[in-house]
Amino acid sequence: MIEIIFQKKQDAWNFYHHLVARLASLQEKNSILLNEDRNRVQIPGDFYLKGTLFELKQCVYEFILKVKREEWLRNILAESYFYTESEEQDQILDIIYSVMEGNRKDLAPFMEVDEEQGIIKNLINEILDERVSFSFDSFVMFRLKTYFEQLSKWVEVAIDEYKMEQEYQVFLHTLRSFLKDRKPQMPYLYLVIDENMAFFNQRFTEMKRSELFKTIDRRLLVNHPVYVDSGTIAPLLSIAPQIIYLYTDDAQQPLVRTIINLFEERVQINSISAFEEEKLNFLNEDHENIR
Structure with missing residues (x-):
């Protein structure tokens, strides 16, 4: 025993x-x-x-x-x-x-x-x-x-x-409280997040960093300097688009999750290849309209 x-x-x-x-x-x-x-x-x-x-x-x-x-x-x-x-x-x-x-x-x-x-x-x-x-x-x-x-x-x-x-x-x-009181500066924009990140306006023209910096509400950088980067979150919150068409092949990366958590139903996600296809279709249609 x-x-x-x-x-x-x-x-x-x-x-x-x-x-x-x-x-x-x-x-x-x-x-x-x-x-x-x-x-x-x-x-x-x-x-x-x-x-x-x-x-x-x-x-x-x-x-x-x-x-x-x-x-x-x-x-x-x-x-x-x-x-x-x-x-x-x-x-x-x-x-x-x-x-x-x-x-x-x-x-x-x-x-x-x-x-x-x-x-x-x-x-x-x-x-x-x-x-x-x-x-x-x-x-x-x-x-x-x-x-x-x-x-x-x-x-x-x-x-x-x-x-x-x-x-x-x-x-x-x-x-989110800041965003709730923010008037949209654009109806929508395209955001591509790959190895690099790029903003595009409604005509699929890339928005330069200097252009994005001008849109930033300085209160964001003063009140939240640790969490709000001037390259992504600050421009997005300042522009406050009604819809963000976000293109990425890794929807689980932290930056993408943060954008989704902030903008919630205003974000629509698709692949990088889908962006290239939509951009090409738009440019072809625009070219036809000019002709």
Whole structure:
């Protein structure tokens, strides 16, 4: 009989029921026991003899990832960074989970989530291969120290991203308010974003940088010097076209997403090749009209 000892009754209860559910097909009735008075989960030695050690290790691994990891992350947020509101914690954890799911490749190099599985499984192998009773909390404190350092790093990166996203939302709200009160200076314009970026007027004539600079409302550069660049966002907000025909082959790049978030339904997106085709059609029609 091997005992896994817990400091908290709730942890012992959660771990016991996790094992029973996960190993139901491998154990005889009541073969895994819960000593509630002493916060101990008792595992028969048969789990080693019957070749089910792998399943037992997998159970401990899943318990850490599915039950304890989020609790630990929330504790780090509350105790080290004073994020105690559950809503804020949820938003920060969503950033971490999005990296784990492969949806935030920009943050992946800073979090190294791929190492998590190897770190935990190796440590679980070490403790269970010893085939001795042990304290789960001591295991966490001493053997999982490196893992906790990794969790703290994840939280730090996610908090930085969370703050940037909050600032970005404030930036969007402020500039949308500016745009709401701005009278359109043009009914529409064409914006091509490729390796370079170019503005075109209604006659598909490229608007020079000097021309664009003259359109800029100086309040934008004075009030929002960090967020508003004079080459793209400032001219667009100042011209405030009713429609922006935006052509790009990468609709997910940050600049394109920002323009969409600012102008919303006023933006119509298409490919670079579509711009070339429309420009050619316009020039051919214009040439015919002149003839």
